[in-house]
Amino acid sequence: MEFHEVVMTKEALALGGQISQLERLPFYNLYSPTFYHDPPYTRHHTVNMFRTAIVRSARCAAQAATRVQRPVIQRAIRAPFVQSRISTPATAFSAVRCYASSSGLAQEEVTGRIIDLLKNFDKVTDASKLSATSHFTNDLGLDSLDTVEVVMAIEEEFSIEIPDKEADAIHSVNQAVEYILSQPDAH
């Protein structure tokens, strides 16, 4: 947390105080995948964000090309902005490309990852009852709030967003596995 704060502030200074609205939001780690699970920022927003950044950088580059005869001082001032705008979308864009690749998760792997996740969940005291078919409430003794937490943890583990209705229908390990396998963008 501290680290990102410092980095972001330094970047902001380097940009001459040109912090975007998104970066100005406090106490959110923009680099963590969990941030994008939170409404109102969904993955679509981030893709759009990168798209506008790319369009903007392209426009900047075009403008720079046409205005070659601009005074030296003005060019020197503009230079860092153009550079920073181009450098960020380049890395961000490759991250988006990674998202597009299909995962093809095997059922055993999904089950193993969910069971590991439940093992680390401190409310699950009896690890011996943990299996591929265990029911969250009946076998593991979790209440509905704990189930919500488990579903949240599953969302993070597989970097997907589970809608309310589907999340409410997940009550056991194999239901969760089924749901994950039916999602093409889970990984």
Add this chain to the structure above:
Amino acid sequence: MTSTNLRYEVIRIYKQLLHLGRDYPLGYAYFRPRLHKAFSAKADLTDENEIRRGIEQAEFVKKEIEALYYLKRYRALRQRYDKTT
């Protein structure tokens, strides 16, 4: 139908509070059991208006936590940049 909608609303605010609690100054391990207790204390509410009141209370707590974070951030930045104090 309204009861399921209310249920989703409660779950939504619970999730939002959990997300906020990750950066709680006293730690997530402090925050989470207390949040859980606060929600399960109202688990037996059946009256729609009472549940709505509970959700409003949760919204209020959410705003309080946000304000706490803003204050914490303000203090941290001030400490770093303000040489006079």
